[in-house]
Amino acid sequence: AYKRFSELLPKEERENACSVRVPKSQILTLPELRANPFQHRICRVFSTSDSGDDSMSFEDFLDMLSVFSDSATSDIKSHYAFRIFDFDDDGTLDRKDLEKLVNCLTGQGKESRLSNAEMEQLIRNILEESDIDKDGTINLSEFQHVVSRSPDFTRYGGLQR
């Protein structure tokens, strides 16, 4: 993992890889993140940089790899998945978050988005299934609950070695 991290840095800074922060543009060149529609959210969630520029240190990089590895428990994966899906960082998944989530999943182009009626129907179904206290948003416990019953979550949540 250290090797991969140091490859992201320009040559001069490789000696100091443990303490340097890699800018976001470099992180996004990683093969695992390149094709991922949630790449920006992942960088935002794992980055501990104070300046808000989403750069990642080696420790952040390790965090990210350990969460996505096969040996992470599903508790951890669901916790981080919740944070990744929470686009406005308010601690709950409301309608706008869900809309952005579905648009990320179906693709970026205009023709790959669902129509408004379909989106409404879909969001209504999702909330019906997962919103237990019927407040119109999904909080962490509800998310973890619905994801624990989801058979595909553990399968899809891992990165290749």
Added chain:
Amino acid sequence: EVFLPEEPRPAAPVDFLQELPSYQSALRRRAAAGGTQERRAAPQGSAGLRAAEARGPEQEGGELAARPAREYPLTIAEKRRLRDCQQADIKYISGWKQWKRTSSKSLKKVLSEVRELFSYLELWRRDIHSIEGKFGTGIQSYFSFLRFLVLLNFIIFILMFSFVTLPSIISEYGIFNSSFAKISPKNIEPHCTVYKPSGNMGLVYFYTYLKDLLSGTGFLEVTSLFYGYYTIDAACLSILRYNLPLAYLLATFAYLALSLLWIIKRSVEGFKQNLVHDEDQFQSYCNKVFAGWDFCITDPHAARLKHRSLQYELQTDLEEERLKRKIADRTMKEKLRIYSLRIFINIIVIAVLSGCFYSIYRATVFSQENSNVSIGHDDVGNTNFQANLLVQYLPSIVITLANFIAPQIFSFLIRFEDYSPAFEIRLTLMRCVFVRLANIGVLLFSLWSQISYCATDECKACGYNYELYPCWESEVGQEMYKLMIFDFIIILAGTLFVDFPRKLLVTHCSCKPVQWCGLQEFGISDNVLEIIYGQTICWIGTFFSPLLPAIATIKYFFIFYIKKISLIHTCKPAARPIRASSSNFFFLVVLLIGLVLAFIPLGISIAHIPSSKACGPFRSFNTSWAVVPDTVLGFPTGLQQVLHGIASEAFAVPFFMVICLIMFYFIALAGAHKRVVEQLREQLVMVRFDPLFCTPKV
């Protein structure tokens, strides 16, 4: 946040407020103060960290097994602080508990490393991983299923080899000073016991070898591949006497039981979720949206395909929901029309099935009659070789044709029946499964009708047609062997002569119809049905041909590589992928159906049809099953009485009733759990409006 006020609140003074869930939970919390709170506080990030630190020194009486730092969703810096604080409060605990804690930690570490080591030994791990990355988990589940079958067949082969073949070979060649006992059967007409297989007859033409290899006759018939080789009653090693007939029968039951248990164990893992929750788990929207993106995808092209497939899946599901609502609004007249149309189409389906079965029956009868007639014509020459082979393989050819044509007809017909798309797919699949598995049954049935066809008195004395089939189990074994070889040839030929030319045509020829056809998609259901068909043949055939599982293992081993190469070079990823979770369960259910269907012919052969008197370990018994009562009679009288008691009705009926009661108990328990879940859900909704519980959201 709603659940965890830091201190328990004071009790409500008014009576009706005591019914509120908040009061109830406050009561409970006061009773269980201590231990479990640490766990629930932990996942809250840094707030939880502080709480954990605060509670650290109080852990003496509480739970000993604190979660390792790895399991907390915190950043590395915070995990370091947590670990230091955990180390710090170790000093507060006594020496014994300290040792317990550190030893359990190191044990867990060792166990996880051992598990990781074992995962490296898994067969084809890297290949399946790469397939998953390029083609998705639906296709990957097909290949893991194939790997499971390779392992299953290998274990069955080890079982049969070590208990049946090895003792026979050892005693036959007198290794380790062993010998065998051949007891000539008593009370049997002498003409039933005549069996002269045409083994190696000196100098013969090469094509005879080829013909024998492909159809299991000739020199292959007398090898340990077939039932006829095991014509010994006991193998003796100095003073130990090894009862071969009993071992043969018990090994058969053992491999069937082993397959059943292993398949059930694998399918239970996918089924566990369904029992308590009543939503349709595999199709739920949350599953698709929250767990829809495959984080293993690294190729932008594959990512585009995944986007498209997700979009398609979501749109189909929404469409299906709208369709369901439309169906619920149908008028009486429309319903009548649709139901009568469906009945008509089902009649057509039954007609198609009967046509298939009849043609298989006729082909088998024809093949048996003509191949037996030409036994004496070995020296005729080349011209008869191909014709002879064709006649031998006629049942296999007809079955393969039926397996190919019938699904096409079914998928054409189902369009008229106006079902929802998901149900259409399932119904077509069920019909195809039925066709494939029933074809084997019809083949066996027609074989038996040939074998037990008795016109003369002498024949009736033996119980089977002794002239044509002196050793009928070997004949059945040969038919299964031919089916298996032909299946493998078809898969190989299909890949070589259909897939690759199609790919070449599409890449080099740019005319419209060819481009419209395009590359083929990897049809998961068709491929899975193919290998389940092969596995059912293996299960049925192993009783008649103990080394068949070895052939099946090698066959599936090669099929893995053939399919993998064909997938990578000639297939385009499917536009409509099947979900992996539902596919796994579906494959195992169909495999289970195949196994249960394999029980039926085996049961009839073992218990009903008289075993051949000229060959095999069951010569001195009426039927193959008769060896078990015979052995039981040799036990001491006490044990005999116990066994008789277990098998009698006086035991079976109460036993059955107790089993039913236990089953009803579990069903009632599941129903009660469901009701509790419902009630808890309602409580959760009420909690929002509960004044005692409304902490302002931070």
